[in-house]
Amino acid sequence: MARRQIPVVVLAGFLGSGKTTLLNHLLSSSDGTRVGAIVNDFGRIEIDAMALAGQVDSMVSLGNGCLCCAVDTSELDGFLERLARPGAGIDVIVIEASGLAEPQELIRMILASDNEHIVYGGLVEVVDAAEFARTRTAHPELDRHVGIADLVVLNKADRVDEAGLRATLETLERLAPRAPVIPAAHGRIDAGLLFDERPRGEDTEPVRQLSFEDLYREANRERAARGPAGRDGGCGDGCDGGGHLHSAYDSVEFTSGTPLDPRRLMAFLDGRPDGLYRIKGWVHFGADGHREKFTLHAVGDFLRFYPSPWARGETPDTQLVLIGAGIDAGAVRKELEACRETEPGEGAADETGMWGVLRYVQREQPGAPGEPGRPGEYGEPGAYGEQGAYGEAGGPGEPEDAEYA
Numbered sequence: 001m002a003r004r005q006i007p008v009v010v011l012a013g014f015l016g017s018g019k020t021t022l023l024n025h026l027l028s029s030s031d032g033t034r035v036g037a038i039v040n041d042f043g044r045i046e047i048d049a050m051a052l053a054g055q056v057d058s059m060v061s062l063g064n065g066c067l068c069c070a071v072d073t074s075e076l077d078g079f080l081e082r083l084a085r086p087g088a089g090i091d092v093i094v095i096e097a098s099g100l101a102e103p104q105e106l107i108r109m110i111l112a113s114d115n116e117h118i119v120y121g122g123l124v125e126v127v128d129a130a131e132f133a134r135t136r137t138a139h140p141e142l143d144r145h146v147g148i149a150d151l152v153v154l155n156k157a158d159r160v161d162e163a164g165l166r167a168t169l170e171t172l173e174r175l176a177p178r179a180p181v182i183p184a185a186h187g188r189i190d191a192g193l194l195f196d197e198r199p200r201g202e203d204t205e206p207v208r209q210l211s212f213e214d215l216y217r218e219a220n221r222e223r224a225a226r227g228p229a230g231r232d233g234g235c236g237d238g239c240d241g242g243g244h245l246h247s248a249y250d251s252v253e254f255t256s257g258t259p260l261d262p263r264r265l266m267a268f269l270d271g272r273p274d275g276l277y278r279i280k281g282w283v284h285f286g287a288d289g290h291r292e293k294f295t296l297h298a299v300g301d302f303l304r305f306y307p308s309p310w311a312r313g314e315t316p317d318t319q320l321v322l323i324g325a326g327i328d329a330g331a332v333r334k335e336l337e338a339c340r341e342t343e344p345g346e347g348a349a350d351e352t353g354m355w356g357v358l359r360y361v362q363r364e365q366p367g368a369p370g371e372p373g374r375p376g377e378y379g380e381p382g383a384y385g386e387q388g389a390y391g392e393a394g395g396p397g398e399p400e401d402a403e404y405a
């Protein structure tokens with residue numbers, strides 16, 4: 001009997017929209033389905049891959065740069081081959097694209113694969129309900145990404161009011177008239193939407209899958225629209241990423257074995273430049289009583305620390321990836337270097353320095369490994385201590401309704 005082909009689902013969405021959170025939720029709620037993941041981190045430090053480690057049945061990680069610009073597609077082919085080999089027993093492969101990838105290029109690469117054990121399984125586009133209007137203005141190409149999706153997840157529904165949610169929902173339905181648009185919080189969608197039957201809209205028309213012809217026509221249309229002076233964003237033939245989202249972005253990686261001074265780090269975070277849209281990784285503070293691993297996420301104005309114990313054998317350190325447009329990478333790195341404790345035990349002597357950090361602490365990171373999914377809930381999860389959320393980060397400056405530990 002012929003072997004069933006393994007669907008390869010592309011999980012895309014702008015920086016910080018919640019792709020890893022959604023993937024983690026799927027992994028913890030897809031009983032019995034064996035998921036293979038290909039994770040494409042933008043920075044050299046593979047934060048996403050580490051966030052998924054231990055959850056997934058099989059994972060390969062493609063760090064440092066967008067997969068969509070791989071000139072040599074054989075690397076992806078090699079990974080697909082590995083995950084799709086009969087012995088691996090994988091039912092579905094999910095490629096988590098970097099937050100700056102061109103999903104269309106990834107789809108093209110999957111369709112071009114001559115691996116007979118796999119089949120393109122559709123594009124899931126994750127949209128950040130709180131940031132979409134702003135990012136769409138800065139990056140109109142996001143409309144096109146939504147337009148080619150088979151399923152749109154309107155994530156972070158808990159971060160906007162009902163009217164805001166409805167307005168974004170209507171925009172997305174207009175941009176993707178034939179794809180279901182599902183509001184969600186913390187990526188909690190039904191795994192069956194991706195892994196089993198394909199989702200269908202109100203009508204009986206099957207969900208559209210892009211064919212090679214569609215992609216070819218679309219690429220030609222875009223090329224024509226750009227005109228002779230426009231840069232060709234197509235990949236695979238010596239592409240330099242021109243015209244792609246990520247061509248406008250820089251990433252900075254920062255690691256430190258020396259603990260960071262909480263006051264200096266908060267001064268940096270509170271004053272972070274507007275273009276610095278995404279920060280992820282973890283921080284080691286030397287302050288007494290706060291020596292845990294502080295996982296850090298910033299997405300636009302949003303800022304959170306999620307403390308957890310260091311894993312057995314893990315050496316406490318700081319590893320951060322910072323991604324932004326129009327940022328001075330050298331200056332950002334210098335500012336971070338200045339956040340290192342200069343004297344041993346400095347933080348321990350001044351525990352009050354942690355107060356600034358604690359304003360942004362949330363005890364549990366929903367969707368993180370070990371955190372069970374709770375489908376259908378939009379509410380803000382339990383926060384630091386007993387008292388609910390520690391205030392939404394209002395970006396640089398003081399967060400609204402800040403509370404102190």
Ligand SMILES: Nc1nc2c(ncn2[C@@H]2O[C@H](COP(=O)(O)OP(=O)(O)OP(=O)(O)O)[C@@H](O)[C@H]2O)c(=O)[nH]1
Pocket residue numbers: 013014015016017018019020021022048098099100155156157158159184185186187278280297298299304365366
């Ligand atoms: N309030 C809220 N926060 C969310 C939700 N989904 C994700 N987050 C938080 O948003 C931040 C970014 O989530 P990730 O899942 O890492 O986003 P991502 O798309 O994988 O990020 P990149 O890979 O950098 O593009 C984390 O702090 C998440 O905990 C949600 O629905 N509501």
